[in-house]
Amino acid sequence: MQTNIGFENQKSQDYTIYIDEMQKLKFDCNVAIITNPKVAGLHLNTLLSKIEAKALYVITVPDGEEYKNQKSLDMILESLFNHRFDRSSVLIAFGGGVIGDMTGFAASIFQRGIDFIQIPTTLLSQVDASVGGKTGINNSYGKNLIGAFYQPKAVYIETKFLQTLEKREFGAGVAEIVKMAVTFDQDFFEWLSSHDLHKSEDLALAIQKSVQTKAKVVGQDEKEKGIRAVLNYGHTFAHVIENMTDYSRFLHGEAVAIGMVMANTLAVRLGLLSEDEANKIKDLLQKYDLPTSFCIKDPKAFYDTFSLDKKTKNAKITFILPKGIGGFEIKNDIDSKIVIDVLEEFRDDV
């Protein structure tokens, strides 16, 4: 299956996302595969059997969100300079979102930009991070605060890499699929509610549907000036949750699951979503054992942490809320009292 991503403003960036169609890739230049030890141990030989290059390097960075930082980026860049990579060289991101984000950012700033290819190995990165060109690293102020919009030349999604995925990692990916359905596609949501993504044909279909939706949104609004912000549904809350738990307690998709439940509670309060709809979404998340609760000990402190998030424009907090299932509303004028009041409901969460 193939999905094309077409950019309204810059056609030269268009590229194709291939699902379970990876052929042998041949390169007449230096190629570096950026990966982590875990992915390399499980799948590097499979990938290597598919790649032919003038010269091939493997750069291994430590596994985990806490290593998505300037130090790992410097290590990648230093390797590239050391091996005399030039403007015609190509990087391949082989791993989850952390690998993809760092590789894409390294590609974007190495000699003012070289080509890179995404080969995502987690469900989360297959349905979300690998498509759309958001790249970057975290710093002490928060997540993805240094980065670039920089599109890959192609994305190869191979569902066979998911067979080794841990259950929690799988659920984290499902959370982003649910996100796509809730905000953009009621039929897809109903389909998800009546199917089981542990079945491989259903999973491949759900990946394709998610990728198509994302490609459409990103093609219209690459740099998140408008509709692309909707993809942050759940994320405004999730970033605070991740920040408060040192990026260690929850996987990103798990934090997004909780974030969606919080956003839904706010949406119910504002009359955008019914209690029944909110429960349906929660049920779907729980079907994949995703966390849906989080104890907010200090709602005021939680609220204040929003403003460090990069989606904050002149200190107004932007919330992406579902409007029924399959619709959305972008709100940046919600009274802080209402939000804090909603956060209070999570004070006794366990």
Next chain:
Amino acid sequence: MQTNIGFENQKSQDYTIYIDEMQKLKFDCNVAIITNPKVAGLHLNTLLSKIEAKALYVITVPDGEEYKNQKSLDMILESLFNHRFDRSSVLIAFGGGVIGDMTGFAASIFQRGIDFIQIPTTLLSQVDASVGGKTGINNSYGKNLIGAFYQPKAVYIETKFLQTLEKREFGAGVAEIVKMAVTFDQDFFEWLSSHDLHKSEDLALAIQKSVQTKAKVVGQDEKEKGIRAVLNYGHTFAHVIENMTDYSRFLHGEAVAIGMVMANTLAVRLGLLSEDEANKIKDLLQKYDLPTSFCIKDPKAFYDTFSLDKKTKNAKITFILPKGIGGFEIKNDIDSKIVIDVLEEFRDDV
């Protein structure tokens, strides 16, 4: 005077270069002026009288090419995070090429890209660096090896800032003007040969002509896949000269002047340029007291340093050579022996 830069591939990036037309700039957001102590001492009050912002910050970085590095970049970014800059904030580059390149790069990677404005204060940055969106920093491997193509929202060139320019800095700017004329415009070259850029009307005209030429080239080929490379005439040699003299002996434009003389010698050898034309170019450079000689003690070592330059594609060295005055040729198949032989001619230069 105004020059518009229009991008064939991405119209959304179009912007205007204003020459001696700066009006009061008003911003409803956080603004940071990035400058150095020298420029601030001479001209910051003039700039401040033209700016109105919701909140205004001045970030001062040390003056000089040797500070165009990761450390200065980190300092700028840290300031922005510390002052809680967000996606709607704006940076203003106020200084020469070093300030412009670093500010543009910081703007490109801060929260995946915020707006910036160029207000160049040196002749070199007015005619060259401020237009076209090449941003970046140096590292231990060479110049501009980390960076991005990232366009400003507008460029304001004010010739009054040039009144305090030192004579060498002025000449360095003239070198880039000569570069533009030699490769693209014979009439402009003849005009330069018969005029004196120390006269302010002539200078303003020469700046406009250079900026128009550059805008046209960059608009056609933002990312230097083709014709934009011609703007590197003289630079392949200049980068090695700068590298070998620790970026301290020559100003960038001075190194470019020597580089053009070297490129011309190679062009004469290959029958692209006549001796007479080469001398005319040298005369024009010398009229502005630009250096035109450099002692190459070890031609082989000089040649080997080319390959660390980012313009090198798969270890082939690309030379931009004048084809008569007003024309050019891009060559990447010149036998290394011929080049080294030409470099030998500079062994006894003083």
